[in-house]
Each structure stands twice: as C-alpha cells, then as structure tokens.
Amino acid sequence: MADFIKKPVVPLPELHPEPQIPADQLFFTEEEKAKIARFKEQYLEPAGAVMKTLWLAQEKFGFLPPEVLQLVADELGIPYAQVYGVATFYTQYYKEKKGKYVLDVCTCFTCQVCGGYDILHYLEEKLGIHKGETTPDGLFTLQEVECLGACGSAPVLQVSNGPYVHNLTPEKVDQLLEDLKQGKLPPFVSLTLPQDEAELGGNRRSDAEAVESYRTPPIAHHTR
Amino acid sequence: MPRITIDGTVYEFEGRPKLLQFCLDHGIELPHFCYHPALSIPANCRQCLVEVGMPVIDRETGKPKRDENGQPVIQFMPKLQTSCSLDMADGMVVKTHRTSEKVARAQRDNLEFLLINHPLDCPICDQAGKCPLQIQAYKYGPEGSRFEFLKVHKPKRVKLGPRVMLDAERCINCTRCVRFTDEISKSHQLTIIERGVKNYPITPPGVEFDDPYSMNVIDLCPVGALTSIDARFKARPWEMSATPSITITNAKGSNCYYWVRDNLIVEITARANAAVNGYWLPDEDRLDYHRFNENRPDGPEVRRDGRLVRVSWEEAYDRAVELLAGIDGRRILFLGSAYATVEDNYLLKRLAEALGADTPVYIPHIEPGHGDGWLRTDDRTPNAQGCQRLGILPVDEALVRSRLESGEIQAIYVLEDDPVGSGLFTAEALADIPVILHYYNTTNQTLVVADVALPAATVVETVGTYVNCDGHAQRVRPAKAIRTVNRVLMQEIGKSRLDQHGTPYDRWYNEKHQVDCKPSWEILPEVAERLGHPLRYKGPKYIMQEIAETIPAFAGATYEAMGLEGVRLAEIGAEV
Ligand code: SF4
Ligand code: FES
Ligand code: FES
Numbered sequence A: 001m002a003d004f005i006k007k008p009v010v011p012l013p014e015l016h017p018e019p020q021i022p023a024d025q026l027f028f029t030e031e032e033k034a035k036i037a038r039f040k041e042q043y044l045e046p047a048g049a050v051m052k053t054l055w056l057a058q059e060k061f062g063f064l065p066p067e068v069l070q071l072v073a074d075e076l077g078i079p080y081a082q083v084y085g086v087a088t089f090y091t092q093y094y095k096e097k098k099g100k101y102v103l104d105v106c107t108c109f110t111c112q113v114c115g116g117y118d119i120l121h122y123l124e125e126k127l128g129i130h131k132g133e134t135t136p137d138g139l140f141t142l143q144e145v146e147c148l149g150a151c152g153s154a155p156v157l158q159v160s161n162g163p164y165v166h167n168l169t170p171e172k173v174d175q176l177l178e179d180l181k182q183g184k185l186p187p188f189v190s191l192t193l194p195q196d197e198a199e200l201g202g203n204r205r206s207d208a209e210a211v212e213s214y215r216t217p218p219i220a221h222h223t224r
Numbered sequence B: 001m002p003r004i005t006i007d008g009t010v011y012e013f014e015g016r017p018k019l020l021q022f023c024l025d026h027g028i029e030l031p032h033f034c035y036h037p038a039l040s041i042p043a044n045c046r047q048c049l050v051e052v053g054m055p056v057i058d059r060e061t062g063k064p065k066r067d068e069n070g071q072p073v074i075q076f077m078p079k080l081q082t083s084c085s086l087d088m089a090d091g092m093v094v095k096t097h098r099t100s101e102k103v104a105r106a107q108r109d110n111l112e113f114l115l116i117n118h119p120l121d122c123p124i125c126d127q128a129g130k131c132p133l134q135i136q137a138y139k140y141g142p143e144g145s146r147f148e149f150l151k152v153h154k155p156k157r158v159k160l161g162p163r164v165m166l167d168a169e170r171c172i173n174c175t176r177c178v179r180f181t182d183e184i185s186k187s188h189q190l191t192i193i194e195r196g197v198k199n200y201p202i203t204p205p206g207v208e209f210d211d212p213y214s215m216n217v218i219d220l221c222p223v224g225a226l227t228s229i230d231a232r233f234k235a236r237p238w239e240m241s242a243t244p245s246i247t248i249t250n251a252k253g254s255n256c257y258y259w260v261r262d263n264l265i266v267e268i269t270a271r272a273n274a275a276v277n278g279y280w281l282p283d284e285d286r287l288d289y290h291r292f293n294e295n296r297p298d299g300p301e302v303r304r305d306g307r308l309v310r311v312s313w314e315e316a317y318d319r320a321v322e323l324l325a326g327i328d329g330r331r332i333l334f335l336g337s338a339y340a341t342v343e344d345n346y347l348l349k350r351l352a353e354a355l356g357a358d359t360p361v362y363i364p365h366i367e368p369g370h371g372d373g374w375l376r377t378d379d380r381t382p383n384a385q386g387c388q389r390l391g392i393l394p395v396d397e398a399l400v401r402s403r404l405e406s407g408e409i410q411a412i413y414v415l416e417d418d419p420v421g422s423g424l425f426t427a428e429a430l431a432d433i434p435v436i437l438h439y440y441n442t443t444n445q446t447l448v449v450a451d452v453a454l455p456a457a458t459v460v461e462t463v464g465t466y467v468n469c470d471g472h473a474q475r476v477r478p479a480k481a482i483r484t485v486n487r488v489l490m491q492e493i494g495k496s497r498l499d500q501h502g503t504p505y506d507r508w509y510n511e512k513h514q515v516d517c518k519p520s521w522e523i524l525p526e527v528a529e530r531l532g533h534p535l536r537y538k539g540p541k542y543i544m545q546e547i548a549e550t551i552p553a554f555a556g557a558t559y560e561a562m563g564l565e566g567v568r569l570a571e572i573g574a575e576v
Helices: A002-006 A030-041 A046-061 A066-076 A080-089 A109-113 A116-127 A170-181 B019-025 B101-114 B132-140 B176-184 B216-220 B283-287 B313-325 B342-354 B384-389 B397-405 B445-449 B487-496 B520-530 B540-550
Strands: A101-106 A140-145 A157-159 B003-006 B009-012 B049-055 B074-076 B092-095 B164-166 B191-193 B200-202 B226-228 B241-246 B255-261 B264-270 B301-304 B307-310 B332-336 B411-414 B435-439 B452-455 B464-467 B472-476
Touching (some): A030 A066, A066 A080, A080 B191, A109 A116, A116 A140, B003 B019, B164 B200, B216 B264, B313 B411, B332 B342, B332 B397, B342 B520, B435 B445
Antiparallel strands (some): B049 B074, B241 B255, B255 B264, B464 B472
C-alpha cells in the first residue's frame, strides 16, 4: 500500500492474454465436480459457491488465469464476468503464477512498528529478490501484505494463504526457509486471547504449545 | 389511504413505493446516481440520503404517542437512510436536504468523497454539460476538496468493445453499466474488478463488449466514464439541439433524441417510452444517422438529353406533370413507401385515386433473422404497418414485372424508395418509361432511370406520423432545417428543439449543410394541382386529422393525441 500511495497507478489487465494452462489439463475431475456440486447445494444460488470453487481451482492449478475462471464459471453455470470480478476482488486468489511457497510479510501498523520491514528486507536479501518477485528456482514468492489480524504477535508472516509464523526474528526466518526447502510447513499456531493469559501462566506469546483447536480455514491442500 | 410527510407536506400514496421514485414522481428532486427505475437497487452511491422518522407507538394503547400539542411524536432513525431503497410506510416523516442540515451536509460530504479521485477533466469530457455528477456537484457539492494527495490513476481510453470507450478514472462505481448487462441485455459482459480505490468496470479477459445494445450504458453512466467511440469529441452538448423523435432503422420505432449541430445529426440517444422501447435503444439505431448527413441530393433535377440537370422546383413539377399528363392514369404504377410517413403515403394514394390508377403498393424490406424479439425487427422499414392501414399493400413483384413487360405500365411514380436498388425492377426495364422519383440519397439506384428526381425530406427534416410494428402511431418532428422555406417546418422546429438554437434570429443559426429537399406532403399537392386535382392541406397535422376521422384503422391518431409518446391504434380488422 505504501508504494501505491507514492505512485497510485492502477494498471490495465491484459485484455487478450495467452492461455497459460495447457488445454488438455484444463478440466475438473469427476471427483472435483462432485465436490463443486456439493458446494452448490449449500447455497440458494449457484453463484454462492463461487468462492469455494475458486479456492478448489487455485489448489488444483496453483493460480487462477482467465481460462481457469472460465472453467469455474462454466462448472457453476454463472457468468464468466462475475467470476472474474470475485477473483480480482480478493488478493488471496492468485491471478498470476506464484512460487511454490508464498511468503506474505505483514508491514501494516503494528508489524511495522515491531520490525515488519526489517523482516521483509531480511527476506529480500536472503532470497535475492524484491518483494512481489519469485525466486528463480520457483520456490518462494515474497509479498508485502496489510494487517493479517495477528497484531498481538507482530511481526507476522503467512505462508501460502495457510499457517502464520508469529513473533518473527531473523533466526525464525532462517529456520522457516530451511524447513520449507525440505517441504516442511510450519504448524498452525493458535493465538491466545488476553483473558486466557492466566490459564497459560501469564504466557501470551504464541511460542506456547501449538494447538489444533483454532484452525483457520481455508486450509490449502498441501498444508495438510 | 397511507400518508407520508416529506419536508412538512403530506402526500397520500398507494402500495409500497420506494421513497426516491415517489419523490421524483412528485417533482421533489433528490440527488442520486446509482438508482435507475429499470434496474435493481444496490444503494451503493449513498447520494440519496434523507432523514426518516416514524411515529412512536404507545405500547399500551397501540396508538401513536402524542405530544402536548396533540402532534404525533416522531422518532427519527439514528442514521440517514438511502431513499432509493427505502419502502414508504404510513405515517413516515421524511426530511430532505431542504429541511435538514444533516442531510445537506451528508450529501455534500458524499460528493467530496466521490470526487476525491475523480480527474475533474470536465473541459475535455464529452459528458460535461449533461453530466449528473457535474450538475449535482454544482448543486449539492462542497466548494472544494480537502484531498491534497496524489489522485489514483486508472486506465483511460480503454476500448471495451467496438462502440464503447471506458475512462476508468471518471467512474464512480455506481454499477449501472454492469447491472444493465446482467439484468436487461443479459450479455453479462461487464463486471467491476479490483477493490477499494482501485475498482472499475471492465470486460473479463478475452471478452469484447459487443452486445448489440452496448451503447445504452453510455446513456446510463452518470459520469463520463463510458462514452461513444463514434460520437467522442464531435460536439459539446450545448452546441447541439436535441429533438425528440423516433428511429427508423426498423419497424419498432424506438423513441430517441436526434442531436444536431450545424444541421448535421451528430448522435442519436434513447428517449424513454414505456409503450415502445422502455429506456433503451439498440446500437444499430444509434449509429444509423449517416443516411441523413451523407450523399444527400442538391435540389431537384430533370433528365435532359439523357442527363439529370439541376432545375428549380417549379420546373421539376412542370416536367413531372408534362410526363404524366399524356398517360392514362390506370397505366401509372404508384409505389408507396414504408420509409415515408402516413401523411405522404395518404396523399400519394389520393393522387392515384384521382387519376384512376390502382391503389399504390409498397416495396417491403425484410431481412429475415435480423430481429431479436426485442427492439430490432426483421422489417428494416419504419412504416410498413402505416402503409397497410392505409390499404397500401406489399407489392406483388411477379405481377408488376409482367405488367411492365407487357407494356401495361407506362410510367411509375415512386415515393421515397428505390425500386431498382431493391431488385423490384432492373434499370433496363424502366429505361423507356417516365420515372418520377422522390428520394433521400444520391445512392438511390433508381436515379439512373429517373426522369424527374425530387429530393424528399427524411424523418429528421419532416413532420409526420409512423406506425410501428405493434400498431403504435407516433409523430416525428424536424430536427434539422432544410434549405427551402416551409412555414410549417419552421414553426415545428422552433417548438421541437428543446433549446433556442436554429431559428433564423439567434446567433447559433447557420445555413451549413442544409439540404435542398422538400417533404413529400409539400411536393405531392404541387404535382396533383398541376394535374388538375387540388390536394391542398394547411399542413400535415390536418392531413392526419382527416386520416384519423375517415379511416377507422387510424381512429384517434391526431397530432394532439400522439404528443410525445404516441397512441396505440386498435388492431387492424378489430371492431372499432
Ligand atoms: S462506468 Fe459509469 S455506469 Fe459504469 S459503474 Fe462507472 S459510473 Fe457507473
Ligand atoms: S499489523 Fe501485522 S498482523 Fe496486524
Ligand atoms: S441512489 Fe440511493 S444510494 Fe445511490
């Protein structure tokens, strides 16, 4: 956002892009179709299932180029334009190809104060890329995001729309990158609320034992 | 009957109208952008805010509580309400910006927000002068802006499709355009993308906004974000006059405004008429104006030594009469026209009768598959039904061809059509007989065999009546001036132009691009009189009056009754 304020320019999306998913891979399996049918049943109108179906498509194809949006529209029987509108509204739907792991580093108010930019710059140096870019090996995409809603444990980053890593330090970042290179995602960490502090012996820091109970959907496939 | 109090005045109402529409219907202006009577109500622009209160009901008695003066106690809702989406209720009390400083303030602040990222490029914007945002910002907006930062820049000059251009910076995201494609034309070609300050409407990748009704979003857009690629930068609204009339691209007779500058039609926009076209106009109707501007004739001509030469109108009439006089009336083929007005066809029919000829017939121009069951029809002429109601029927092609071959037809008189171009006759077949032709454009292929060529006034230059495919009789009015002097037209043009332009007395008047043509209702009486059959009327209004009185199929279709919205005629053959 800071960059946008300095140079507030909204680019025009490419109006006639080349398809990026090979035509022979552009389909939903019977299993996926059955799933989408179930999504549809949960809502009054098929359009209600658009977000879940987009999520499913993103897990399958990795990102959502126009041809995938068209596929989703056809599967749901709703206008392609509507699907496009929804997909562009939410930043967590990836419209471009990303790395295997997307690191969303928060630089909003609290994280900024607690060193969010230091973490971001540390990652930039370490990965040799600027924010918004993907490493040449296709492993990591680094992004700057607004408040992740975990200000209590700032600075924070999120991995691929999935688990958070709280109270970041350079050492934690090093560890995270090592783990991810091994294919090991960080665990979900449940944040405690102030009223629970007593229970945890005054320990509000999330370094306390990870619990399963507060899993935040949606959960990407590969994070299971 | 339920009552509502708006700014201290009590109104009665029926049903459950929305407050904004009710106010507009009663001449109470409220600023608004996103609301449109034909579209769903998203209430997203927040410009139509009002203060709303309801009488307090005493729980015990179930009756409204009263204050010490006996007046009902009104409890106002803590927040302002959007009047566009508010259902009216009995006893409701409404304060608009006229009586509530809070509402005036909210409207002002809302406009300040809407203008934060607006480029304010009115000086180069086509919408300036007829822009709801501009008008309402002047009327209700703040004096200036407190926003001192860089404005957001969005894509400009984006061709959404072949006919509509987007300037996303000017958009206020009212979603009218998107709702039009979703709810009315159902092409679903537009959507709002992105979010917050970055959002604007566009087509999804790979999609062209080629909806055959796409240009309606230009009328709908309350700012200059969507403009016509065809009309862009051609003229400012205040340099043009707008004449309410109908389009003649097909048999629907959709209502429109003809925008004229220097006697050229620059643009055609939709005019609302619930009985015909609602608020809409197909793109083809909007772009079908070149025929009024281009390839127009320059005065009457007669054939001398094989060539058409320019003569005076008097000479042209005389020549026509000279050619027709020697021929037995029964041997003259009169061709009426589904492009011409009812009045013109009627006069032609009377002339044919006077000469003892058969009733005229007309050439149908049907393009199968062109219609869409909405505002486009297979019939590409505006007045086939008017002809039929006069008893002028489609021509039996084989019959007239054989009559021509056998020499039974010795002359033809064509009213505003093109028998050669339409394939009814070949030019050779007509080469040896007199052809009198009323015509609009020099591209008329019958001109090569015409002996007398009489330029006729088109729909934008005449006064007359058309009957659409549903039997709706509608008047047309002159939008642009012709070169010759015609008192009826001069009077009508003064009345029909919404503004003062174009009378010979004001400074905007100019004689550029005036076509030397005459309405057929002026030409036909001249010819008839010279043939010894007086056919004088004080004007087309009186012709139509006679038609309405004498022909049951036109009962009720007087100029007064038709007004701006037309009258629905009884079905042909129905008992009147
Ligand atoms: S382009 Fe015009 S009609 Fe469409 S959303 Fe923007 S302001 Fe409204
Ligand atoms: S500011 Fe970073 S999580 Fe809220
Ligand atoms: S007109 Fe009511 S909110 Fe836009």
